[in-house]
Amino acid sequence: SAEEPPSVDLITLTRHVLNDQLRLGSAATGDLTLLLTAIQVTSKFIATNVRKARLINLVGLAGETNVQGEEQKKLDGLSNDIMVNALRASGKTAVLGKYCVVFDPLDGSSNIDAGVNIGTIFGIYRVRPDSSGSVEDVLRPGSEMVAAGYTMYGSSANLVLSTGSGVNGYTLDASLGEFILTHPNITIPPRGKIYSFNEGNAMYFHPPVTAYLKSIKYPAAPKSPYSARYIGSMVADVHRTLLYGGIFGYPNDKKSKNGKLRLLYEAFPMAFLTEQAGGIATTGTKRILDIVPTNIHERCSVFLGSRDDVLDVIKFYKEIPVDS
Numbered sequence: 095s096a097e098e099p100p101s102v103d104l105i106t107l108t109r110h111v112l113n114d115q116l117r118l119g120s121a122a123t124g125d126l127t128l129l130l131t132a133i134q135v136t137s138k139f140i141a142t143n144v145r146k147a148r149l150i151n152l153v154g155l156a157g158e159t160n161v162q163g164e165e166q167k168k169l170d171g172l173s174n175d176i177m178v179n180a181l182r183a184s185g186k187t188a189v190l191g192k193y194c195v196v197f198d199p200l201d202g203s204s205n206i207d208a209g210v211n212i213g214t215i216f217g218i219y220r221v222r223p224d225s226s227g228s229v230e231d232v233l234r235p236g237s238e239m240v241a242a243g244y245t246m247y248g249s250s251a252n253l254v255l256s257t258g259s260g261v262n263g264y265t266l267d268a269s270l271g272e273f274i275l276t277h278p279n280i281t282i283p284p285r286g287k288i289y290s291f292n293e294g295n296a297m298y299f300h301p302p303v304t305a306y307l308k309s310i311k312y313p314a315a316p317k318s319p320y321s322a323r324y325i326g327s328m329v330a331d332v333h334r335t336l337l338y339g340g341i342f343g344y345p346n347d348k349k350s351k352n353g354k355l356r357l358l359y360e361a362f363p364m365a366f367l368t369e370q371a372g373g374i375a376t377t378g379t380k381r382i383l384d385i386v387p388t389n390i391h392e393r394c395s396v397f398l399g400s401r402d403d404v405l406d407v408i409k410f411y412k413e414i415p416v417d418s
């Protein structure tokens with residue numbers, strides 16, 4: 095069939111965010127738009143290098159370990175450096191500007207060598223009025239973030255973003271070097287049919303989690319069981335949950351007392367997006383965005399996704415004591 099003529103009314107991420115900011119009235123100075131441009135540059139750079147990682151020997155270990163003692167991949171270090179440099183150059187982050195950005199430059203990077211989708215996750219706070227940028231500016235509840243998002247590197251580069259009025263998805267058109275709006279107003283279905291947990295931890299799960307999983311794997315007739323989908327890369331599992339619905343969970347358990355996922359740069363941004371898309375994000379007993387961090391690398395228990403599915407989990411936590 096004849097190819098469609100090229101669109102001449104491209105809604106790029108920059109144009110879409112700018113419209114958003116202009117809609118907010120004169121308070122918008124374009125600073126957030128410029129900051130998001132820096133994040134786009136980072137995403138394009140990482141997308142290119144993830145794609146050719148094999149070709150230029152960028153896979154494999156960098157021979158260093160990160161703050162959590164996890165082996166760093168070469169691409170991890172590269173991604174972190176491009177993010178820091180691009181944010182600094184934007185002049186919009188503390189100490190120069192009025193924003194602080196928390197980010198995981200390449201989340202799920204242990205999957206790089208297997209060709210599994212990985213991603214950059216970020217959350218943006220406005221610096222507190224009397225501060226010129228210090229760690230206290232990010233030891234604040236996720237509810238105080240002004241924007242959050244991720245870029246998933248897979249068959250294409252998908253940037254999913256919220257600046258506080260809904261969630262939009264953009265796909266990188268590499269020939270233009272632009273992120274184009276492809277998923278306007280992402281909304282999570284109120285209930286899904288997919289659950290996404292690492293059941294290899296089932297031996298350690300607290301009773302409410304075990305009871306919840308049993309209820310969706312062995313439902314009373316006439317209900318049918320949920321499907322299991324677990325990729326082991328948070329960005330990929332959350333992206334599927336936002337689009338298809340269902341529930342993603344990485345609960346704390348008897349082995350990982352505080353859970354595994356990091357509060358500031360994994361749980362908060364994903365919880366922000368989930369709520370903006372009409373879903374719920376909880377630790378099981380508390381709204382994730384209400385948590386006040388005490389240190390930048392702290393971990394937390396995570397359940398997020400379709401409103402009714404997550405409400406089911408909360409019900410089990412209310413009925414069954416965690417240490418029973």
Ligand code: P6P
Nearest residue numbers: 201202203204292326327328329
């Ligand atoms: P597990 C990747 O290392 C990560 O931080 C998240 O991207 C992912 O959801 C989780 O850990 C996977 O952990 O224990 O299932 O391998």
